[in-house]
Amino acid sequence: MNRTKILPFVLGLLLAACGGGGGSDSGSNTENASINAGEDVTVLEKSLFSLSALVSPSGGTVSWQVLSGPNVEGFPQEGMEIEVTAPDVKSDSETVFKVDYLAPNGQVVSDQVSVFITSQNQLPIPVVLQTLPSEGQSQYLDTVELSAAESSDPDENGQVVGYLWEQVSGPTLSFSSTTEQTLQFVHPLLVTNQAAKFRLTVTDDEDGSASTEYSVTLLKADQPVIADAGEVQTAIEFDTVTLDATQSKTASGQFSCLWQHLVQTGQNTMVTINEPSQCITQFVAPDVDVTTELSFQVTVTDPNGYSATDTVTVNLEPKALGLIQDSGLDTCFDASTEIDCDDADYPEQDADIGRDSVADFLDKVGQGRAAFDYTKLNEFADELPDTASQFSCVRDNVNGLIWEVKLSGTGTLPNTDTRDSINHYTWHIDRVSDAAYPGSVVSPANSTCPSDTDCGIQAFIDEVNASNFCGGSNWRLPTYFELLSLIDFGRQGDSHLLDPDFFPNLPDAAELGHLYYWSAQTSVDGRSLTQAFILDMQTGNDLAYPKANTAYVRLVRTP
Structure with missing residues (x-):
């Protein structure tokens, strides 16, 4: 601190003669009072130091107080010389002290002194x-x-x-x-x-x-490798399932994986894992009929050759595909061209949902295009090889229905076989009580069929049942949806929409100008019961058709 101190006593006398002084003036013949607090000092925190003042004339009272800076205990106090304990400070600080002198003649003079306090920190003590x-x-x-x-x-x-x-x-x-x-x-x-x-x-x-x-x-682990095959999963048949062993642990953090399907006793469901040597891999869930538990084991090996295994279970549930064949469509389209079935702008097309969308993964009993699944049967309903060229009936392995297979070229109407493909009938079906369903129409015998009774549908049904054809006497006209299940819309552009490998010998469309087949459903148009639904095997369209007209018939029965 740069300050002008009041000089010692002798200089004070000269100043008094000139009329100067540091305090109040009580008279022209009175000696002027003075005080000097000394030079600024530097001290350590918490150390003891002294402050002293030189005064003139002597005999008065000296008082000390703190003007600024850290608080100092014991102030204010009096005395020409005092002892002070420097405060504990967190950083270097300055304390300014003021000293006042009340001279015997009543004059008061003052001075200041700065004490610079140096912080003396003790280092902390770390303990763990x-x-x-x-x-x-x-x-x-x-x-x-x-x-x-x-x-x-x-x-x-x-x-x-x-x-x-x-x-x-x-x-x-x-x-x-x-x-x-x-x-x-x-x-x-x-x-x-x-x-x-x-x-x-x-x-x-x-x-x-x-x-x-x-x-x-x-400490080292009891097992240097911890294999982790992941959590139990639930999937639907034909889903893509991911197996993930990346949460396995080794000391180095590096490891390889090898997956395998553990086939349980009595289980014949086999799974092909896409990349069994990858820690993250996938497989397509196989075709199952009931909820099936699949087990997969991963072997995890570290660079030092240590290995461990873990197993994960995948609970596989059947997909809700329904007990009916699909449409046979296996491609998707926009307004004009074929597109990828994953295109979000054209969602849920036939080829993207249902049985046909997973046709490549179906575990078929027999054979058939797309998702169709048929088995050939002989005249006793015994199964034949898929390659058989001669067969009497076909079993639909999806819904279990058994279908009549037509004969071809057995003669010229009316001299044809009962099951010849060119025979056609009016819509006539009897109730169980032998009363005909409303709207039934009987066509004359030998007119469009070889029957000597009549050429109504019921006459044909009775003749086939009487022969115990393909081991059954419960043959009937199919419902609309049963007949629809035979149509393969993926065969558009062909002469008809039935699979010729399983349904050969269709009549020539030129014979009647159409390939209409009767269903058992009467068309209720609000006016009469004179029409029934037919399905066109050329186009797949349905039509309410007069029961008095003739159309072709393909019988069906349950096992």
Whole structure:
């Protein structure tokens, strides 16, 4: 501090003769009072030092007080010389003292002195304790916790305000935070015992810091490889299922995988895994009829040759495909061209949903294009090879229905076989009580069929049942949806929409100008019951058709 001090007593006399002075003036013949607090000083915090003042004339009262700076205990106080204890400060500080002198003649003069207090910080004391696990030595997957809570600051009014943890050596560890009072990590998977060394640095409120080191012994695992095949899954047949073993653990973090399907006793469902040597791989869920449990095992191997296995279960459920054949459409289209069935602008087309969408994965009993599944039968309803060229009936393996297979070229109407493809009939069906259904029409015998009774549908049904054809006497006219299930719309552009491998010998469309086949459904148009639905095997369209007209017939029965 640069200040002009009042000079000693002799100089004071000269100033008095000139009329000057540092305090109040009580008369022209009175000596002027003066005071000098001395030079500024520098001291250490909490140390004892003295302040003294030179005054003139003597005999008055000297008083001291703190003007600014840290608080100093014991002030104000009086005395020519006083002893002061420097306060405890957090950083270098300045305290300004003011001293007043009341001279015997009543004059008051003052001076100031600065005391520069140097902070003398004591460094904090770092202490590390292991607080977790609470009992015994840590093992693989245990949470290890180191605490610096016992660290302290020896300064009376000091405290620890900062922590910094650093790993000096040891295996790679992961920490959520390294600046808190505690440090936590998960005991890693190790193949040998290893020491992890840490350095703790603590900082006090005066920015002083100190460090210490601490070691933790981490034990090797009983199993150097932990295989993890993932959680139990539930999937639908034909879904793409993902197998994931990436959560497996090894000491190095590196490993290879090998998957295999564990076939259970009595189970014949086989699965082909796309890439069995990949830790993440997939398979297409196979065709199942009931909920089926599949098991998959992964073998995980680390670079040192250590390995372990784990198994995951996939509960496989049947897809709700229904008990009817699909449309046979296996391609998708926009307004004009073929497109990918995954195109979001044209969703849920026939080829993208239902049985045909998973045709490639179906476990068929027999054969058939797209999702169709048929088995050829002989005249006794015994199964024949798919390659058989001579067969009497066809079983639909989806809904179990057995269909009549027509004969061809047996003669010229009316001299044809009962089941010749060119025979055609009016719509006439009897009730169980032998009363005809409303609207039934009987066509004359031998007019469009070889029957000597009549050429109504019921006459044909009776003749086939009487022969116990294909081992059954419960043949009937199919319903609308049963007949529709035979139509393969994927055969558009062909001469008809039935699979010729299973339904040969269709009549020439030129014979009647159409390929209409009767269904058992009467068309209720609100006016009469004179029409029934037919299905056109050339186009797949349906039509309400007069029962008095003739159309072709293909009988069906249940097993």
